[in-house]
Amino acid sequence: MNEVISILTVIRPEVDFTRCDDFIKEGLLDSLDIVTLVAELEDRLGICIDGQDISPENFKNLETLLALLRRYTVL
Amino acid sequence: MNFKFEGKKIEGIVSVVPQHCVKFEDEIANYGFSEDKCRSLQKLMGFGERRIVADKECGSDLVLHGLEHLIRTGKLDKKEIRALVFVSQTPDHFMPPTSCILHGKLGLGRDVLCFDINQGCTGYIYGLIQSCMILNAVRDGKVVLLNADTLSRRACRFDRNIYPIIGDAGAITVIGNSPQGRDIMAAMETDGSRSHWLVIPAGGFRMPSDQQSRQIKVLPDGNRRSDDDFFMNGSGIFTFTQTDVPASLRKFFADGDIQVEGIDYFMFHQPNRFLLEKLARKLNLDFGKVPANIVEKYGNPSSASIPLTICHNVREKILHEKLRICMAGFGVGLSWGSLLTDVGPLSFCELLER
Numbered sequence: 001m002n003e004v005i006s007i008l009t010v011i012r013p014e015v016d017f018t019r020c021d022d023f024i025k026e027g028l029l030d031s032l033d034i035v036t037l038v039a040e041l042e043d044r045l046g047i048c049i050d051g052q053d054i055s056p057e058n059f060k061n062l063e064t065l066l067a068l069l070r071r072y073t074v075l
Numbered sequence: 076m077n078f079k080f081e082g083k084k085i086e087g088i089v090s091v092v093p094q095h096c097v098k099f100e101d102e103i104a105n106y107g108f109s110e111d112k113c114r115s116l117q118k119l120m121g122f123g124e125r126r127i128v129a130d131k132e133c134g135s136d137l138v139l140h141g142l143e144h145l146i147r148t149g150k151l152d153k154k155e156i157r158a159l160v161f162v163s164q165t166p167d168h169f170m171p172p173t174s175c176i177l178h179g180k181l182g183l184g185r186d187v188l189c190f191d192i193n194q195g196c197t198g199y200i201y202g203l204i205q206s207c208m209i210l211n212a213v214r215d216g217k218v219v220l221l222n223a224d225t226l227s228r229r230a231c232r233f234d235r236n237i238y239p240i241i242g243d244a245g246a247i248t249v250i251g252n253s254p255q256g257r258d259i260m261a262a263m264e265t266d267g268s269r270s271h272w273l274v275i276p277a278g279g280f281r282m283p284s285d286q287q288s289r290q291i292k293v294l295p296d297g298n299r300r301s302d303d304d305f306f307m308n309g310s311g312i313f314t315f316t317q318t319d320v321p322a323s324l325r326k327f328f329a330d331g332d333i334q335v336e337g338i339d340y341f342m343f344h345q346p347n348r349f350l351l352e353k354l355a356r357k358l359n360l361d362f363g364k365v366p367a368n369i370v371e372k373y374g375n376p377s378s379a380s381i382p383l384t385i386c387h388n389v390r391e392k393i394l395h396e397k398l399r400i401c402m403a404g405f406g407v408g409l410s411w412g413s414l415l416t417d418v419g420p421l422s423f424c425e426l427l428e429r
Contacts, residue, residue: 011112024310027295031309032108032116032235035349039119051317051353056310 004065007040017062024056034059047072076263077330080207082256085416086217087150087423090386091141091245092126092373094428099123099239106235107297116239121348121367125242125374127227132429134163134223135173137245139180140429142219146181150423151249153181157216158188158209162198162378164407165225166191177221195273196344196406197263198222198378199246200414203402204261206250220248224377229275231291231300236309240347242374246382262327263412264319272311273407277302312406316350320405321357327413338364338415339398340389344405345369345380378404385418386426393419 008017015028023029029037037059038049049072058068099122103113116122128137138161145151161174168176174189188209194201199222206218223245230237277288288302300306328335341364343351351367366388369380376383381402389398397419405411 027297030236030296030298031313032120034310034313035119036112036115039115039349048356051321051350051357052314054317054353055314 045073078261080259083259084253084256085418086249087421088382089141089247089425090383091137091427093128095129119349121371122239123371128225128243133167134225138221138223141247155217157213158218161221162192162202163223164195195377197404197410197412199381200404200412210252217251222246222378229305231304233299240375242376244376244379246379257417259416260331261414266409269409272308275305338401341365341401342384343403390424
């Protein structure tokens with residue numbers, strides 16, 4: 001969890017992601033942010049996220065993001 | 076819809092890029108990202124140099140340059156041309172068809188069929204299918220397929236989803252019937268319910284361009300563009316390329332009983348490196364057979380991307396060898412399609428600058 005928040009904060013330092021319900025709707029992450037996030041997660045966690053899973057629903061908030069990552073690794 | 080054509084020969088391919096070159100690192104300040112983040116995106120997406128037209132240069136200028144070169148060097152005989160098929164989203168005018176303008180500039184005969192197809196990233200597959208359908212009706216002569224787009228002229232320079240990837244290019248492909256011709260298999264799909272995912276909202280008859288549509292707006296995510304500019308639903312398009320496109324390719328391989336191991340190259344449309352690597356991984360393709368280097372050298376030139384990928388990567392090889400090539404285009408429409416054929420040895424394969 002802390003690792004994910006730390007990556008998100010590097011991408012958007014001005015945002016407190018723990019207080020947001022919908023990163024996409026609130027305009028906090030766009031498609032290029034998601035690409036950056038995926039690459040960083042893959043690098044740090046040693047996983048490869050399937051392209052099909054790189055969809056806005058999985059990057060909506062911390063809960064959906066962690067649920068996605070649990071399918072690839074143990075957090 | 077599935078297609079199969081017999082006895083068709085791709086005789087040669089020429090790609091033409093503008094001389095005007097812009098570099099991503101010179102544009103970083105436009106996008107509202109930190110320099111570190113831009114560098115990271117540069118690596119991931121393959122942002123590098125792009126070729127875009129200067130001033131009011133059109134797609135037709137690019138292909139005309141290539142056509143005149145082919146005629147001047149004796150590689151294309153004007154008398155053999157039976158049809159011009161011009162595929163573009165950036166025509167010279169709403170009317171007349173740009174193919175007719177090119178017909179006039181080349182001084183072609185009155186019996187030459189001319190028509191335009193409004194298509195983007197699937198446009199090379201559309202154009203090849205259309206060319207083959209004409210060749211099925213006209214047994215002799217050549218069809219000249221022209222793919223050209225100058226979408227940089229409709230992309231907002233502040234739009235970080237679009238501007239860093241857009242390139243301009245033209246391509247000429249000469250196709251004919253031949254006893255030594257090859258089979259061409261293709262499959263096309265369309266989903267118009269997602270047509271608004273890639274759109275230039277204003278400037279047509281539905282929403283004419285006016286002062287309001289030309290105004291650049293700041294969007295909730297900090298991105299900026301006007302309604303006269305090219306819009307892409309980036310997340311939606313990414314998901315489309317990782318779901319519909321690989322599913323369609325798998326079906327294409329299965330329906331045609333195609334042995335994927337026997338394919339020399341997968342010349343796919345070139346949206347960005349990240350997306351192509353994910354697509355290749357999803358299809359378990361050998362990365363060495365899937366060139367993903369066009370965005371970093373030229374930008375994404377829409378329907379000219381597949382011929383440009385061929386000309387950039389295998390232009391020497393394909394002059395001497397037969398290559399089994401699987402092509403895939405995907406984008407505006409939404410439309411997506413796959414095509415498989417043997418190409419080469421070609422009479423010519425060149426990459427020109429204008």
